[in-house]
Amino acid sequence: MDRPDYDLNAPEDFLQNNRFRDWVKHRSLEDKIFWEDFLNRYPEKRPAYEKAVAMLLVIFGNAAEEAQDAGEGAGRLREMLSAATGIDPAETDSSEPLPLWRWLRWSAAAVLVIGLGFWWSRAGRDSRIAGKGIAVIGNSASGEWIIRENQSQTIMLVNLPDGSSVLLSKGSSIRFVKEMNGAERDVFLDGEGFFEVVKNPAKPFLVHTDKLTTRVLGTSFRVKSFPGQAEAEVAVKTGKVAVLADGDDAAKSLMLYPNQRVSLIRKNDRLVSSVTGPARTEATIPIEIEPFNFQFTPVSEAFKTLETHYAVKILFDVEKMSQCTVTASLKDEPFLEKVRLICLATEASFIVDGDIVSISGAGCP
């Protein structure tokens, strides 16, 4: 609460006083009368008053006089927002090209997302793909399970129903429910996988292995736990993750931050001796240290980077898109999100079919 005015002595007392700060900020007539009266009643307090005014003016800096001219920008922002849903109360025509265009961009994104969803639902139903390492198993309780196994000699990209992506190392497999609409996003991993998880604080993402469970909200990290091997490992690229050894209670979970790593070794049937350290070891896979930082990078190069790290084939018209460049930092976006954002920036669209991504765009001027 503000002190009574007779109790204002040092400049700091004035600073703590809401009425005083409001007065220096807005200089309303009502306050002017109050402070004029105050200075007349307590002339001895004038030096402190003056110092406090000077202090406030310096603390406010430029803001003191700038307070008024924000109206125009706010108006523009509001216009843009209403363009974002298509509500335009004034029904003016396109005098402001940007908002409409922005709106169109997002709607294009929506169409893409819906398209992707459609693709997912189709991909899930289509059990013919099972020959390529996918198996669909019926499960009456929680929907269909999908199992993907990497039998090849290189890495394999798996896109999860929530949009997250996993890079499976050779000899590894992953299992998840087709819809992923439970309270948590659970995946079960045998072997090694690098995860880039879509951020969703409402739905934690859990990677279960035979030795440990890793719990995150949205980030990128690698989990390694081959059945039959004594050691398990988790390394974090971005964000933070909680690691819980099998059999421990949740309170004992270990928090890991970017560039940290933990190894658990099974001894006498119990997981002991956790070693934490820098994430970089000989086990590190290339994507863990790739920043995906593009600055006016030709789109062909950006796609090349994605092809290398995700072991996919990206098809696009080299000639048409030769003028397109990408400027973006996509460090922990899942694979599909990376492709989507690059397409947004270059005004292209894309279709994913297995490990082949086809991009079509009119090109950039």
Added chain:
Amino acid sequence: MIIFINMQLSCQVNRRIPRLCQLIKHCVFKLLGNLDRTTDDGALWLAYRNGDNEALGVIAERYYGALRRYGVKFLVDESIVEDCIQDLFLDLWQNRERISQTPSVKFYLFKAIRHSILGHMRYQQRFATEESLDWDTSLPENFNAESLLIEQETLNGLVAQMHAHMEALPKREREALYLRYYENMSVADISGLMGVNRQSVSNFLQKGLTRIRARWFVTMVLNLFFF
């Protein structure tokens, strides 16, 4: 994550298809009504999360000026601050279903804009940290002293001295002083915003003020002796 789109290009494309934009715009309807400039933040936030675009518009209008002032203080280009604010609100709109209720909308927005400006700096220079965030201490060209019931010359002198002391303070202390005394934020909010604990915010504020005052006395004494 930052994506920059070639503005010129967007305008060109847009000119070709304004009819389409108009058409789609008319197909979307407003969900909730009865909101105006007097509705409080919490109610607006709730309405916005339920899909009311107007409500977010009112919030945007209410905080645009404050966010812009705060952003520009980090000595980032005005147009970049404006872009950050624009992106922030577009993101809010896009993610409305995933955003939770917040006890302080103002705190939420300030934290977001600070984060996105830091993100912008990281994008420009790889290893930008909290420390790379600058803080502007420049003064308005001419402040009207009479309107503050002080003689112009007296105030000019006081402000000049104060200004010199202020510039000697660490940047984060200057930011804390601004948030506390210009934006009327609580110590708790400031600590959440700047990512430091409460005690150090109190220390910032306390130290900032005492240091200014201590230097003040030194100058006064020196003035007495030498002038």
